[in-house]
Amino acid sequence: MTVSETLKRRGMTIAAASLFGGAVISEDMAFAHDSITQSFVHMAIGVPGALYQPDQLSLKARIAVMLRHSGGDYLSHTGCTELSQRDYSALCPNNFTRKTGRNFDIDIYQAISEAGKGVAYLRGRDDSDTVILMGHSGGSELFSAYQNIAKNRPAACQSEALSITCDAQPMTCLPPADGVMWLDPN
Numbered sequence: 001m002t003v004s005e006t007l008k009r010r011g012m013t014i015a016a017a018s019l020f021g022g023a024v025i026s027e028d029m030a031f032a033h034d035s036i037t038q039s040f041v042h043m044a045i046g047v048p049g050a051l052y053q054p055d056q057l058s059l060k061a062r063i064a065v066m067l068r069h070s071g072g073d074y075l076s077h078t079g080c081t082e083l084s085q086r087d088y089s090a091l092c093p094n095n096f097t098r099k100t101g102r103n104f105d106i107d108i109y110q111a112i113s114e115a116g117k118g119v120a121y122l123r124g125r126d127d128s129d130t131v132i133l134m135g136h137s138g139g140s141e142l143f144s145a146y147q148n149i150a151k152n153r154p155a156a157c158q159s160e161a162l163s164i165t166c167d168a169q170p171m172t173c174l175p176p177a178d179g180v181m182w183l184d185p186n
Contacts (some may be wrong), residue, residue, distance in 0.1 A: 036084045041091065043117045049093030050075045052084035057127055060087040064128040066118045066177075067092050070138025071106050079134070089128060093118050106138075108145065109157065109166045115146045116174040123175055133177045140185030143177075150176035 035055035043049045054061050065088055067079045073094055074080070080092040095111045115133070122131045135143035149156045149171050157166035 036081065041093070041121060043093055043121060044096065044114055046096035047093060047114050047117065048075060049091055049118065049121075050080065052080045052090040052092065053127075054084055054087050054089075058087050061089050062127060062129040063132060064089040064091060064122040064125070064130065065132045065134050065181075066090075066115070066122065067134045067136065068095075068115065068118075068139040068142060069136050070108075070111065070142045071095060072137075072139075079136070089122075091118055091122055108142065108164070109171070111142055112146045112149060112166075112174070113170045115142065116150070116170075119146075119150075119175045119177055130179075131177045132179045132181060134181045134183065135185070136183040137186055140182035143180050144182070144185075146174065147177060147180050150174040 037053055037055055039051045039053075041049035041051050065083055067074055067077060067083070067090060074092040075094060077092055080090040083090040093114070095106070095114050119131055119133075122128045133143040133147065135141070145157070149166070154166060154168035154171040157171060158168065159165070
């Protein structure tokens with residue numbers, strides 16, 4: 001579902017403000033690995049993503065890693081370029097609900113639903129065999145909840161023991177990932 005041309009990233013300025021709603025992906029970034037491409041991925045309304053891939057798709061590139069924080073801007077996160085420099089594919093999306101930089105404005109179940117769109121996108125690609133979720137900080141919480149609901153269906157988020165329960169309909173068809181990694185979980 002890539003909607004823009006693949007951008008070559010060696011020694012050039014990428015001003016993608018029009019593609020990413022005013023955000024600049026990076027400026028004059030040089031990579032140790034010459035064969036990295038970045039593509040814009042429209043995951044949902046207000047949910048931009050950036051897919052980083054090595055040009056030469058090896059067996060490792062068939063492992064797709066989705067990196068997220070619960071609300072931070074990950075379109076140009078270092079982990080995305082570092083993974084693709086090491087021959088992995090990396091999808092780095094932002095979310096719709098987190099726009100102010102404050103911790104209280106995120107809707108966790110909306111973010112989980114958006115994560116499901118990312119997993120479905122990677123599962124639907126012919127060049128991805130394995131999907132790994134890599135949650136950083138609050139992204140660890142997000143992906144833990146995501147994987148629990150994807151594996152155990154909406155019952156996992158409708159318990160009376162939870163302070164906030166989910167609407168079952170958007171949680172019904174979440175595709176599970178093949179693995180989850182947590183970096184600095186809170």
